[in-house]
Amino acid sequence: MSAANRGAAARNGRKRSREPDDEIPSSSAAPPSSPPPSSPPMMPLNDEDDEELDPDRDLIGDIDDADEMAEDEDGIDLFADNFERDYKARENDAYAGADIDDEGDYEDLDVGTRRQLEARLNKRDRELSRRRRMPAAFLQDEDEDGEMDLTRQPRRRRHHYDEEQEDEEMGEDIMDEELSLETLQDVKASSLTDWVALPAVYRSIFREFKSFLTEYTDDNGTSVYGTRVRTLGEVNAESLEVSYDHLSASKAILAYFLANAPAEVLKIFDQVAMDVTLLHYPDYERIHSEIHVRISDLPVHYTLRQLRQTHLNCLVRVTGVVTRRTGVFPQLKYVRFDCTKCGITLGPFQQESNVEVRISYCQNCQSRGPFTLNSEKTIYRNYQKLTLQESPGTVPAGRLPRHREVILLWDLIDSAKPGEEIEVTGIYRNNYDAQLNNRNGFPVFATILEANHVVQSHDQLAGFRLTEEDEREIRTLSRDPQIVDKIIASIAPSIYGHTDIKTAVALSLFGGVSKEAQGKHKIRGDINILLLGDPGTAKSQVLKYIEKTAHRAVFATGQGASAVGLTASVRRDPLTQEWTLEGGALVLADRGTCLIDEFDKMNDQDRTSIHEAMEQQTISISKAGIVTTLQARCAIVAAANPIGGRYNSTIPFAQNVELTEPILSRFDILVVVRDTVDPAEDERLASFVVNSHGRAHPSASSIDANQNAMESEHDTEMRDQQINGGEPKQEGEIPQELLRKYILYAREKCRPKLYQIDQDKVARLFADMRRESLATGAYPITVRHLEAIMRISEAFCKMRLSEYCTSQDVDRAIAVTVDSFVGGQKVSCKKALARAFAKYTLAKPGSQRSQHGRNGVRTGAPATAVMA
Known part of the structure; x- marks a missing residue:
C-alpha cells in the first residue's frame, strides 16, 4: 500500500475506530464509483492486508512522507556534507561481460541479410506483444525460458494506455513495410482509392511498376521500355507510352488498379517513370520536372x-x-x-x-x-x-x-x-x-x-477489326479478273440500272493517291462527282447509300447548309469567353466523303466558300483575330437538279445548271441522268420494283422460300443484263459488309504508282478535248481534267489491289473521262464528238463500244432509275 493510502487509512482510523457491532452496508446501497479509466485498478484487500493496517506505523509513515514533501519543496542541497559520495566510482557501473563475444571474428552483414533478420525480430516482438495482451486462460504453454508470471498480469493492465500507444507505433512500422504482389490483391480498405493511398501499398506499387519498366522484355529478349526511355531522352520528350496489354500480362494487379483508380495510380507511375529516366539521364530534371506515363492499347472501347x-x-x-x-x-x-x-x-x-x-x-x-x-x-x-x-x-x-x-x-x-x-x-x-x-x-x-x-x-480499319480470314477472303476476291465489274454491280444493288452513276460512285469510294509535287505543292487524290438529272432518278438515294457505305460520311443539304456550316464557324467559348473555331461539314468529313444534296439550291456566296476545300482540301479562317487553316481532305459527291426541273439536251451542260465554271472544273466526273420513255425497259423496271417491295415487306418471311429464290435470281439476271450489255453475269454480287471492308482495305493498304502508261496517248487526248471544247462551246477543259484521268486510273488500280497502274487502268479512265465530256454536250454535236473520240474508247480491254457498262461509263445515255 502506498504512503498516501496508508495516510488516508490512518486518518480515517483516528477519526472513528471500527466497532465490532457496526452494521455491514446492505446490498441496496449504491456501489462505489469505479475509478476513472486513467487510474490504475485497485487491488482487492485480503486478510493479510488487514493485518498490515497498524495505526502507529501508518502515523510514522505519514510523518516521513511529509518530510519528503517538504524536502522536495525546499530543494536538495547539492553542497551538503556528504555530497562527495555521489561522485565516487561504483563497481556496478561497468557493463557485464556475459553473453558478449568480443574474441570471435564476424563479417559485416549486407543490407539484404540485415533486413531479413530485422524482419524476423520484429515479427517475434509483435507475436510476444500480441500474446501478452491476451487473457491468461488463452495463452499457450511456454518453454522454460518463456514462462510468464500470471501475478504480473494486473500490473500490465495498469499500463494499458501506454501499450495502445506502442501498438499504434507498431502499426505504423507495419505499414512502412512493403507488401508482396499477392498481398496487394487483398484490398483491406473501404474503397480502392483508399487502399492505394496507404503508404505500404504506395511503396509496393512503386516497386512493382519500377520492376516492370526495367525488366519487361519482348520475344527477342530486348528491354521494351528501356529502349523507350532512351528514346525519350534523346528527343527531350515528356511522355512515356506504356501499353496496357504489356502491363496486364506482366502485372495484372497493377492493371486492375490502373483501370479503377487511375488518378492515384498514374501519380505513382509518373514518379517511377522519372526515377527510371534519371537512371539513364541523371540531369534530366533540368529539362523536364515530370515524366508522364501515357496508357495505350486499353482493351475496352466505348462510344x-x-x-x-x-x-x-x-x-x-x-x-x-x-x-x-x-x-x-x-x-x-x-x-x-x-x-x-x-x-x-x-x-x-x-x-x-x-x-x-x-x-x-x-x-x-x-x-x-x-x-x-x-x-x-x-x-x-x-x-x-x-x-x-x-x-x-x-x-x-x-x-x-x-x-x-x-x-x-x-x-x-x-x-x-x-x-x-x-x-x-x-x-x-x-x-x-x-x-x-x-x-x-x-x-x-x-x-x-x-x-x-x-x-x-488514321487507321480506318480499326473499327472493323479485320481478321486474317477477312484479309484472306479480300485477297482471293481481288484475284478475280472480273473484280471491277463485280464491284460496280454491287454498288447500290437496290437501284435498277444507272451504270454510269454506280461506276462514278465506286471510283469516288476507292479514290486516288494524294501526292506532293517536289515536296511543296499538294495534289489531291479524292475524286469529286456531280450528279445532274431529272427528278425521280434516285440521285438522293445514291447519296444515302454512300453515307451508309463510306467509313466517314457527312450528309448536308444545299438549302439548309450555309458557308459556315460547310466550312467552319467562330463561336465564343462559354467557359473562357474566348473565340474558338467549330468545324463544319467539310471539316468533320476529313479523310472521308462529304455528301451535298440540292447543290443548286445554295446561294453563290456559300458555293464560293467551298472552292478552296474542293481543290486544295484546306479551309482558311481569318475571323475574330483567329488566322488558321483547317484540313478538309474529303471527296465531295453533290446532286443537283437542272434549271426548269428537267434536263434540256439541246443546250450545253453549263446552261442546264446554275453553277459557275470554277465549280464545274473542280468536279472530276459529271454524270447526266435523263428519264426517257422505253416500253420494254419500263416493264423490266416495274417488275424489279414490285419484286423488291415484296421481299422488303415485314411479312415476307411467310412467303415460300423457293419463290423468293426464283424472284431474286430473276431480278439479278435483269440487273446483270442492264449492267453487262445484255449478257448475264456468271457469279453473284459481293456482300455489302465484305464490299465495305474491301473498300477500306484498298484505301488503307493500296497506294498504286503509275507504271508503263501511254503518256503520248494521254497528251493527245487532252489536246483534242481542249480543241473540241472550244469549238462546241461546252464547259472548258483544264489541267484539272488531266489530273482527274490519273486519279481515276489509280482508283481502278485500287479495285484490283494492285501496286502499279497499267495501260488497262488508263484506258478505263480515258473512257470515263470521254463519256463524261461527251455526255455534257448538246445533242447536235454529241454524235460527232463520240465518233471523234472513238479511237480512245475502243481500246478498253475485253469490251466493244456497244458495251459501255462493262468497264466504262455511258454517261449521257438514256437511263431510268428508281429506288426500290
Whole structure:
C-alpha cells in the first residue's frame, strides 16, 4: 500500500475506530464509483492486508512522507556534507561481460541479410506483444525460458494506455513495410482509392511498376521500355507510352488498379517513370520536372453515348471528331498565397482539375484575409479544352450526335485540331457546374474527360477489326479478273440500272493517291462527282447509300447548309469567353466523303466558300483575330437538279445548271441522268420494283422460300443484263459488309504508282478535248481534267489491289473521262464528238463500244432509275 493510502487509512482510523457491532452496508446501497479509466485498478484487500493496517506505523509513515514533501519543496542541497559520495566510482557501473563475444571474428552483414533478420525480430516482438495482451486462460504453454508470471498480469493492465500507444507505433512500422504482389490483391480498405493511398501499398506499387519498366522484355529478349526511355531522352520528350496489354500480362494487379483508380495510380507511375529516366539521364530534371506515363492499347472501347455514372473516376477509351478547340491557358498546379496583413506566404496548395483552392484564414496571424496570389512562387501547367463529338459513322439513325469536353494538360496541348478524328484514353470525371444546376433546379454534375493519351485515328480499319480470314477472303476476291465489274454491280444493288452513276460512285469510294509535287505543292487524290438529272432518278438515294457505305460520311443539304456550316464557324467559348473555331461539314468529313444534296439550291456566296476545300482540301479562317487553316481532305459527291426541273439536251451542260465554271472544273466526273420513255425497259423496271417491295415487306418471311429464290435470281439476271450489255453475269454480287471492308482495305493498304502508261496517248487526248471544247462551246477543259484521268486510273488500280497502274487502268479512265465530256454536250454535236473520240474508247480491254457498262461509263445515255 502506498504512503498516501496508508495516510488516508490512518486518518480515517483516528477519526472513528471500527466497532465490532457496526452494521455491514446492505446490498441496496449504491456501489462505489469505479475509478476513472486513467487510474490504475485497485487491488482487492485480503486478510493479510488487514493485518498490515497498524495505526502507529501508518502515523510514522505519514510523518516521513511529509518530510519528503517538504524536502522536495525546499530543494536538495547539492553542497551538503556528504555530497562527495555521489561522485565516487561504483563497481556496478561497468557493463557485464556475459553473453558478449568480443574474441570471435564476424563479417559485416549486407543490407539484404540485415533486413531479413530485422524482419524476423520484429515479427517475434509483435507475436510476444500480441500474446501478452491476451487473457491468461488463452495463452499457450511456454518453454522454460518463456514462462510468464500470471501475478504480473494486473500490473500490465495498469499500463494499458501506454501499450495502445506502442501498438499504434507498431502499426505504423507495419505499414512502412512493403507488401508482396499477392498481398496487394487483398484490398483491406473501404474503397480502392483508399487502399492505394496507404503508404505500404504506395511503396509496393512503386516497386512493382519500377520492376516492370526495367525488366519487361519482348520475344527477342530486348528491354521494351528501356529502349523507350532512351528514346525519350534523346528527343527531350515528356511522355512515356506504356501499353496496357504489356502491363496486364506482366502485372495484372497493377492493371486492375490502373483501370479503377487511375488518378492515384498514374501519380505513382509518373514518379517511377522519372526515377527510371534519371537512371539513364541523371540531369534530366533540368529539362523536364515530370515524366508522364501515357496508357495505350486499353482493351475496352466505348462510344460517347455509352458513358454512364459507373464509369466515373475510371479509365475509359473513346473515339470522336474534334469540333472545337480553345486556346492554351496556364492552369494552377501548386498555389501560394500572400497574407496582406502579416505578409507571410501560405502554401503550397495542390490545385485539382475540378476544385478551386480557397483559404479561409491565415495560420500565422489568424486573420481572414484578404489574400493575394503569389504569382512568382506559384507553379503552373498548360491547359486546353476540346469538344469531342461522335463520329458521323457511329451515330444511330435518327439520333443527334453527342459530345463531351476533353481536358488536355502538359504536352498533350495542340495534339488535335478541329475536324480530326482522334482516340482519347483518359479519366472520366464529374465536374460541378453552377449554370447547369440553376437550369435544372436540382444538383446535377457535368462530366469531363481528362485526357491521358491522344492519338489520331488514321487507321480506318480499326473499327472493323479485320481478321486474317477477312484479309484472306479480300485477297482471293481481288484475284478475280472480273473484280471491277463485280464491284460496280454491287454498288447500290437496290437501284435498277444507272451504270454510269454506280461506276462514278465506286471510283469516288476507292479514290486516288494524294501526292506532293517536289515536296511543296499538294495534289489531291479524292475524286469529286456531280450528279445532274431529272427528278425521280434516285440521285438522293445514291447519296444515302454512300453515307451508309463510306467509313466517314457527312450528309448536308444545299438549302439548309450555309458557308459556315460547310466550312467552319467562330463561336465564343462559354467557359473562357474566348473565340474558338467549330468545324463544319467539310471539316468533320476529313479523310472521308462529304455528301451535298440540292447543290443548286445554295446561294453563290456559300458555293464560293467551298472552292478552296474542293481543290486544295484546306479551309482558311481569318475571323475574330483567329488566322488558321483547317484540313478538309474529303471527296465531295453533290446532286443537283437542272434549271426548269428537267434536263434540256439541246443546250450545253453549263446552261442546264446554275453553277459557275470554277465549280464545274473542280468536279472530276459529271454524270447526266435523263428519264426517257422505253416500253420494254419500263416493264423490266416495274417488275424489279414490285419484286423488291415484296421481299422488303415485314411479312415476307411467310412467303415460300423457293419463290423468293426464283424472284431474286430473276431480278439479278435483269440487273446483270442492264449492267453487262445484255449478257448475264456468271457469279453473284459481293456482300455489302465484305464490299465495305474491301473498300477500306484498298484505301488503307493500296497506294498504286503509275507504271508503263501511254503518256503520248494521254497528251493527245487532252489536246483534242481542249480543241473540241472550244469549238462546241461546252464547259472548258483544264489541267484539272488531266489530273482527274490519273486519279481515276489509280482508283481502278485500287479495285484490283494492285501496286502499279497499267495501260488497262488508263484506258478505263480515258473512257470515263470521254463519256463524261461527251455526255455534257448538246445533242447536235454529241454524235460527232463520240465518233471523234472513238479511237480512245475502243481500246478498253475485253469490251466493244456497244458495251459501255462493262468497264466504262455511258454517261449521257438514256437511263431510268428508281429506288426500290
